[in-house]
Amino acid sequence: MAIPTPEAGRWPVFGHEWAIQRLKRALNSAGSNGRTARLSHAYLFLGPAQVGKTTLARAFAMALLCTHEGETPCHTCRSCRLFAQDSHPDFRFFQPMAKSDKELVVDRQKGELRGEQAEGLIRDVALKPMEGRRKVFLIQDMQNANATFANKILKTLEEPPAHAVLLLTARHRAEVLPTIVSRCQIMELRTLEHAEVAHALQAGWQASATDADLLARLSGGRLGWAVDQLHNPSRRDERKTHLEALWRLTSADRLERLAFANALATDRDNQARFSLLETWTSWWRDVLLTQSGSRDACSNVDCQEQIGQHARTIQRTAVFAYLGTLKRIEGYLRHTVNARLALDVLMLNLPSPGKRDQ
Numbered sequence: 001m002a003i004p005t006p007e008a009g010r011w012p013v014f015g016h017e018w019a020i021q022r023l024k025r026a027l028n029s030a031g032s033n034g035r036t037a038r039l040s041h042a043y044l045f046l047g048p049a050q051v052g053k054t055t056l057a058r059a060f061a062m063a064l065l066c067t068h069e070g071e072t073p074c075h076t077c078r079s080c081r082l083f084a085q086d087s088h089p090d091f092r093f094f095q096p097m098a099k100s101d102k103e104l105v106v107d108r109q110k111g112e113l114r115g116e117q118a119e120g121l122i123r124d125v126a127l128k129p130m131e132g133r134r135k136v137f138l139i140q141d142m143q144n145a146n147a148t149f150a151n152k153i154l155k156t157l158e159e160p161p162a163h164a165v166l167l168l169t170a171r172h173r174a175e176v177l178p179t180i181v182s183r184c185q186i187m188e189l190r191t192l193e194h195a196e197v198a199h200a201l202q203a204g205w206q207a208s209a210t211d212a213d214l215l216a217r218l219s220g221g222r223l224g225w226a227v228d229q230l231h232n233p234s235r236r237d238e239r240k241t242h243l244e245a246l247w248r249l250t251s252a253d254r255l256e257r258l259a260f261a262n263a264l265a266t267d268r269d270n271q272a273r274f275s276l277l278e279t280w281t282s283w284w285r286d287v288l289l290t291q292s293g294s295r296d297a298c299s300n301v302d303c304q305e306q307i308g309q310h311a312r313t314i315q316r317t318a319v320f321a322y323l324g325t326l327k328r329i330e331g332y333l334r335h336t337v338n339a340r341l342a343l344d345v346l347m348l349n350l351p352s353p354g355k356r357d358q
């Protein structure tokens with residue numbers, strides 16, 4: 001996600017202020033030899049998908065490489081300019097790649113960090129920096145590292161050369177080998193406040209106030225997700241399609257629901273199923289919030305009339321139970337239980353207006 005160039009003295013990051021302050025202190029503490037007890041040789045950024053882990057890690061890398069060596073990247077030195085152009089020779093970025101050479105499509109969710117990437121990293125870590133006195137290695141999505149990758153980089157994490165700083169990202173601590181976690185400084189990022197996301201969308205990406213409010217609510221505090229939606233009309237159309245299907249299916253009969261489950265099960269794109277579950281979950285959460293008198297906290301503010309209608313005509317217990325079903329089905333789909341069966345359950349359990357006995 002490209003971040004707009006910030007004003008002088010600021011990191012190119014929105015939110016996560018406590019983390020920035022901590023990293024700035026580490027930068028300040030780095031003495032003339034580049035290493036002190038406080039600047040660690042490895043950091044692990046944890047947090048939900050698209051919350052800003054890579055953005056923060058990149059900003060930190062930029063500051064580490066800036067030849068002015070302050071606590072904020074200067075954005076003017078040769079190093080900062082090379083970094084902004086994605087061509088800094090002392091910055092290396094590793095992302096999950098296709099699992100085999102036969103797969104052409106690289107999908108971050110499905111790909112993995114492979115052994116040969118670790119070998120490249122190890123060779124590169126040993127070489128001296130070309131521009132300044134540091135080299136920074138950013139490894140994204142450690143939860144997708146295969147065992148060979150993880151084991152190969154262990155020794156580097158334990159005893160990296162003095163010029164190297166390794167930045168890792170992952171969703172959950174539990175998804176990373178404990179031996180890797182224990183060798184890193186942990187930076188656990190939290191989701192942003194609604195107002196922070198809304199402000200960032202307007203200030204950084206020129207979103208309208210209405211779009212910014214809606215996307216901030218839907219994002220659950222994940223700015224990267226909101227920016228992605230803002231820039232990809234297809235993603236927003238997808239949400240609309242999911243909501244229209246929900247609205248139609250709540251009044252549909254068994255046959256129509258099963259036909260929909262079948263179509264969804266045969267779709268080869270697993271991501272479409274997860275995006276449907278995410279959208280539907282936010283909808284039913286809103287119905288529940290409206291029933292509890294907390295309409296202001298709703299996410300789908302552009303559909304409040306229909307949400308209100310569901311809130312009036314569907315039993316609260318049914319809504320609550322269905323939210324549980326959505327969560328369960330997501331787990332089933334992640335662990336590749338029979339998708340068709342799981343989706344049948346999802347469709348048949350969908351609450352219907354007016355059925356008070358549910």
Ligand SMILES: [Zn+2]
Nearest residue numbers: 066074077080
């Ligand atoms: Zn600079």
